[in-house]
Amino acid sequence: MRKIRNLLVLALVVAMALSVVSFTAADDTREEVTVKYWYPMHPNHIEEDFDHDPLHEFLAEKTGVHIEYELVPQDNSQERYNLMMASGNLPDIVCIRPASLKKYPDAWAPLDDYIIDNPRYENLYNTIYTDEYLMSYLPSDDGKNRIVPMLATRLIGDILIVRKDLMEAWGLGYDDLVTADQWHDVLTKAKDEGYIPYMTRYKRAGILYRLLGGYSDCMQEEYYVDLDGKTVKYGVLEPRFKEVVELARQWYAEGLIDQEYPTTDATIWSEKVLAGEVFATHDNMTRCNWADKDFMTVQNNDCRVMAVGPMQSPETGLRNTTIHYPRVRDRSCAIAASSQYIERILDYFDYCFSLEGFYAMNWGIEGYSYEMVDGMPVSIDEYVEKSSTREIQPVGTRDEPKDGADELVYNFNQYDYQESTRVGTKLYADNDFIRRNWIEAISFTDAENEAMTAREAELDTYRGEMLDKFIMGIEPMENWDAFVDEIKAMGVEENIKIYQQGLDRALGN
Numbered sequence: 001m002r003k004i005r006n007l008l009v010l011a012l013v014v015a016m017a018l019s020v021v022s023f024t025a026a027d028d029t030r031e032e033v034t035v036k037y038w039y040p041m042h043p044n045h046i047e048e049d050f051d052h053d054p055l056h057e058f059l060a061e062k063t064g065v066h067i068e069y070e071l072v073p074q075d076n077s078q079e080r081y082n083l084m085m086a087s088g089n090l091p092d093i094v095c096i097r098p099a100s101l102k103k104y105p106d107a108w109a110p111l112d113d114y115i116i117d118n119p120r121y122e123n124l125y126n127t128i129y130t131d132e133y134l135m136s137y138l139p140s141d142d143g144k145n146r147i148v149p150m151l152a153t154r155l156i157g158d159i160l161i162v163r164k165d166l167m168e169a170w171g172l173g174y175d176d177l178v179t180a181d182q183w184h185d186v187l188t189k190a191k192d193e194g195y196i197p198y199m200t201r202y203k204r205a206g207i208l209y210r211l212l213g214g215y216s217d218c219m220q221e222e223y224y225v226d227l228d229g230k231t232v233k234y235g236v237l238e239p240r241f242k243e244v245v246e247l248a249r250q251w252y253a254e255g256l257i258d259q260e261y262p263t264t265d266a267t268i269w270s271e272k273v274l275a276g277e278v279f280a281t282h283d284n285m286t287r288c289n290w291a292d293k294d295f296m297t298v299q300n301n302d303c304r305v306m307a308v309g310p311m312q313s314p315e316t317g318l319r320n321t322t323i324h325y326p327r328v329r330d331r332s333c334a335i336a337a338s339s340q341y342i343e344r345i346l347d348y349f350d351y352c353f354s355l356e357g358f359y360a361m362n363w364g365i366e367g368y369s370y371e372m373v374d375g376m377p378v379s380i381d382e383y384v385e386k387s388s389t390r391e392i393q394p395v396g397t398r399d400e401p402k403d404g405a406d407e408l409v410y411n412f413n414q415y416d417y418q419e420s421t422r423v424g425t426k427l428y429a430d431n432d433f434i435r436r437n438w439i440e441a442i443s444f445t446d447a448e449n450e451a452m453t454a455r456e457a458e459l460d461t462y463r464g465e466m467l468d469k470f471i472m473g474i475e476p477m478e479n480w481d482a483f484v485d486e487i488k489a490m491g492v493e494e495n496i497k498i499y500q501q502g503l504d505r506a507l508g509n
Contacts, residue, residue, distance in 0.1 A: 020470045020503035023380060027238075034066040036091035038084070040077035040331070048390075054172075055396035062356075063350040065341075082124065090336040092345060096104025098138065098147055099443055101334045108146035108334040110343045121346050123353040124148070124347045136506040137328060137441040143508065147348045150329040158210060158323045162280045166190070174427070177308045178319070180215055180247065187256040192280035199249060199258040201269035204467055207248050207257060210282040210323065214310025216244045218322045218435060219323035221467060222460075223499050225438040227316070230507060232499040234492055236415050240315070242480055248471045266497055276303045309433050322437035337372050364395035452498055455491045463487060 040048070050056075050069045060066045070091055072080045081096050085104050094101070101108065115121045116129065126132050139145045160177075167173065170189065176182055199471035200206025209220055214410065217227055221235040230477035237242045251257050258264055272278050275296055285307060295303040310321045335345050351357045363370040363377045369387070371378045387394040428434060444452070466483050475483075 015102065030064055030344065030347065032064040032223065033341045034068050035093060035339070035341050035345055035348075036070055037067045037093040037095070037199060038070045038072065038091045039095045040074040041071045042074050045116050046390075049394055051126050053396060054368055054393055055360065058360060058365055059348065059351065062360075063344075065344055065347045073304065090338060092336055092339040092341055093333055094336065095331050095333050097330055098149070098328060098332045100145055101321050101332065102140050103446075105140040105142065105144070105146060107337060109337045109339070110144045111146055111148070111335075111346070114343065114346055116284065121350045123350045123357075124346065127151070127353045133436055133438075133441065134328070136438070136508070141445070141505060146330045146334050148334070149332045157284065158282055159321070159428065160211070160280065160282050160308050160310065161305050162308055163195075163276075163278075164304040165302055166193075166195075166279060166418075178312050180212075180311060180314065183311060184251070184256070187251070187280065188254070191255055195279040196258055196272060196277055197256040199264065199269060199272060199278045200261060200282060201264055201266045202282075202448065203262060203264075204471065206282060207252075207261065207471065208244060208467070210287055211257075211280075212248060212311060213321055213323065214319050215247070216240065217313045217316055217318060218320055218437075219244065221437060221463060223496070224322075225503065229436075229438055230503065232436050232496055232503055234487075234496050236467070236487055237484060238447055239491070244478075245467065245470050245480075246477060249473060249477070252471055253473055262472075285421060285428075304420070306420060307427055308380060309427060310335075311430060319431065319433055320435040321433055322435050361396070369395045418455075438503065438506075439499075441506040441507070444498065444502055448498045448502065452495045455495055459487065459490050459492055459495075 008491065039050075041050075050071065056067050077096060078100065081094070081100055084090065084094075085107065090107060110123075115124050118125070128138070128145070134149065135145070138147045138149060160178065167176075170186075172186065177186060190197040198207075198211060200210060202210060204221075208216075212218070217223065219235045219241050220231075221241070223232055223234055225231065226233050246258070252259070252261075260268075269281070273281060276295075310319045312319045333349070335342050339345065352361055359366070359377060363379070364383075366372065366377075368380070369383045370379050372378075383395075384391065386392045466475060470477065470480070470483075
């Protein structure tokens with residue numbers, strides 16, 4: 001298992017090496033400073049986690065920048081943030097959702113002025129400013145970037161999963177689940193063998209987007225960005241989406257889709273999957289590993305799962321999914337424009353995005369939380385065990401400014417990349433199945449949000465109710481055009497225009 005994990009780590013390290021430069025200890029001529037960092041504390045952490053944290057002491061040694069935390073409870077961090085912004089009394093660094101930071105552009109230092117064409121911050125430049133997606137997502141409405149993002153590179157997210165033991169017993173492999181016709185034949189066989197052919201815990205989205213998303217070239221029932229990467233569309237208005245619904249309706253009528261999908265929740269889904277009653281489903285890529293372990297836990301030792309690729313589009317021949325982890329995590333940082341330490345704080349962040357910083361931000365401290373084995377970082381078992389119970393001080397937090405792996409060492413190794421997950425990850429990476437979901441790059445002004453909000457609730461309710469009726473055969477397909485006309489009458493085209501304006505801003509058009 002260690003060898004498998006080492007291969008994954010090596011890939012991450014090589015990727016980092018291609019995009020960052022090395023970083024030495026802080027320049028002796030740069031003053032040591034202490035900066036205030038406003039930080040929403042996760043419920044799993046306690047204040048003592050931030051006192052003399054080995055990682056932050058290490059970073060202070062490397063950069064000369066000492067962090068003085070101003071911790072707030074995560075559950076009401078947005079309310080606290082709003083009050084702080086209204087007061088105008090800001091710490092040096094603030095950590096919260098990018099959308100919240102972008103609402104107050106004048107409060108934050110314009111990073112472009114410091115980073116672009118400045119070799120001092122080469123790691124920040126290479127990580128942020130050479131990434132097309134980040135430069136569409138991060139900037140404020142004026143086109144300037146003020147955010148240092150917390151990044152993840154594990155883009156592969158929710159994927160299709162099937163029973164590996166059944167596929168092997170039926171003499172089938174990856175190439176037998178590509179086209180809609182192939183999927184239909186295999187799901188039919190699963191039904192004939194007494195299994196629930198396809199089951200989802202995500203209601204309608206688990207059918208139209210998770211199962212049939214590849215077939216439709218990643219169309220969604222509501223707003224999505226077309227294959228051209230620059231046009232916002234609304235699924236139910238598109239003639240091709242009707243074909244997707246018709247296919248779902250046919251498969252539901254044939255019993256190939258869970259007949260109780262509108263009421264199936266996570267608990268029911270998990271019970272059915274672990275009981276070995278389900279052939280195909282969808283979940284996080286790491287579920288390939290955890291499902292195998294869970295099967296053994298319930299003594300269902302014969303069951304195994306495997307990841308399979310998205311369904312092929314009959315129109316373009318592509319196999320794509322836009323279901324992935326966001327490149328930017330749900331928190332990021334901004335530096336107060338009023339701070340007297342902007343350049344020194346950027347030194348700190350630049351180190352975090354260096355190759356050396358990559359090891360620190362993702363594995364912690366060598367000799368304390370990890371050791372090098374055959375040239376690769378491997379967590380120290382004693383640290384993993386004792387830090388979880390706080391017998392020894394944990395290293396850092398989950399939400400550090402970093403690039404590379406998703407978590408610090410004590411979280412990262414929980415994924416325990418075994419064969420099934422490693423093979424699935426390679427399948428998606430080698431075949432370029434992941435397509436960027438540009439809808440995530442869109443942000444709205446308060447006026448735009450206000451204009452859309454009045455329409456969205458009514459649209460969501462009506463669209464959802466009608467789509468379920470179409471899929472389940474309750475509503476005749478002859479009524480589809482009337483359904484589309486009603487959606488238009490509710491003002492959806494005005495909302496599409498607002499989404500398009502947001503995408504144009506993000507793309508710099």
